Amino acid sequence: DFRNEQIEWLDKTSREVNADSIVFQHIPVDEIYELLEKVPKGTKGAEPAYGTRKGEYYRRKDGIKFMGKYGETPAAMPRECGEFEQLKKQGDVFAVYCGHDHYDSFIGTVDGIDLGYCPGAGYNTYGIEQREVRVFEFDENDVRNYKTYTVSYGDVCKKPLAEPFKTYIFSIAPCCTPQLPMFGVKVLALLAAIAVFFVLLAKVLGKWTSIGALLGVLTGTVIYFGGAIIYNIVTRKRLIERYRNERGN
Structure with a gap:
């Protein structure tokens, strides 16, 4: 204020x-x-x-x-x-x-x-x-x-984005609490689409193959977002240290 x-x-x-x-x-x-x-x-x-x-x-x-x-x-x-x-x-x-x-x-x-x-x-x-x-x-x-x-x-810049999936999530993310319900609808729709995909995959390739693929996707997602979080934390810490050193504080 x-x-x-x-x-x-x-x-x-x-x-x-x-x-x-x-x-x-x-x-x-x-x-x-x-x-x-x-x-x-x-x-x-x-x-x-x-x-x-x-x-x-x-x-x-x-x-x-x-x-x-x-x-x-x-x-x-x-x-x-x-x-x-x-x-x-x-x-x-x-x-x-x-x-x-x-x-x-x-x-x-x-x-x-x-x-x-x-x-x-x-x-x-x-x-x-x-x-x-x-x-x-x-x-x-x-x-x-x-x-x-x-x-x-x-x-x-004609280069593709380095983190397209994260960018997509951020592009539909709510900016305030009243937008959470609509964001929830979008997330549920995305999860439903993924579920349908794996059901169809199970019918084509078999149950265990589809379960393995699902576990692979989940593992990759955890590694992707976990790595991004760690990278952002480390980068932010370095930027703060650099700023403090340059400012003499």
């Missing part, structure tokens, strides 16, 4: 720098909900909310300029923190871009300020299958008239 001293810092820095600006921050401002509308559960395109909006459902609002993908409701800061009102008051900020909600890459305009998302880029967390980064192009003589677009992994 924003504190009073942070609002004061925004005001002070705005007056000192006195330049057109974009704000980049992890958590979106609550005013981004002005680009969405609350609808009944089951409405096409609606996503479940959580936190203070738990039990509500939102979809993209009709009749407004809206670009990009909407895949989950924003996990935003409380509106009463006052950040957006401060940015409007300053007049120098023309856009606020955030992350946090990995399935989102949409952009819209609220009270003259663009509010948008930089989608999830890493493959060690949930997100769309083709991870993306957001690119900005500016004219130094007219920075407010900027261009922005996303570039996906497939746009710049």
Whole structure:
């Protein structure tokens, strides 16, 4: 949450720098909900909310300029923190871009300020299958008239993903508790498909051959995910140590 001293810092820095600006921050401002509308559960395109909006459902609002993908409701800061009102008051900020909600890459305009998302880029967390980064192009003589677009992994790299199965699981993973039921349905459907496959395999190759194949798949899965977990833990530890050494802390 924003504190009073942070609002004061925004005001002070705005007056000192006195330049057109974009704000980049992890958590979106609550005013981004002005680009969405609350609808009944089951409405096409609606996503479940959580936190203070738990039990509500939102979809993209009709009749407004809206670009990009909407895949989950924003996990935003409380509106009463006052950040957006401060940015409007300053007049120098023309856009606020955030992350946090990995399935989102949409952009819209609220009270003259663009509010948008930089989608999830890493493959060690949930997100769309083709991870993306957001690119900005500016004219130094007219920075407010900027261009922005996303570039996906497939746009710049033709190599297949190193961990396609893990990536698929992350691409259907729930981003919040209300999405767990639908995730459960997807998992059950996947397990049912696997069960049908092995039943058919047993009829063709015999019971013991199919059991051996199933055990082989289970063993491979355990090794695959176990190795991935160990690798991620070791890599994370090394990155933290490297960061601390570089920072002298």
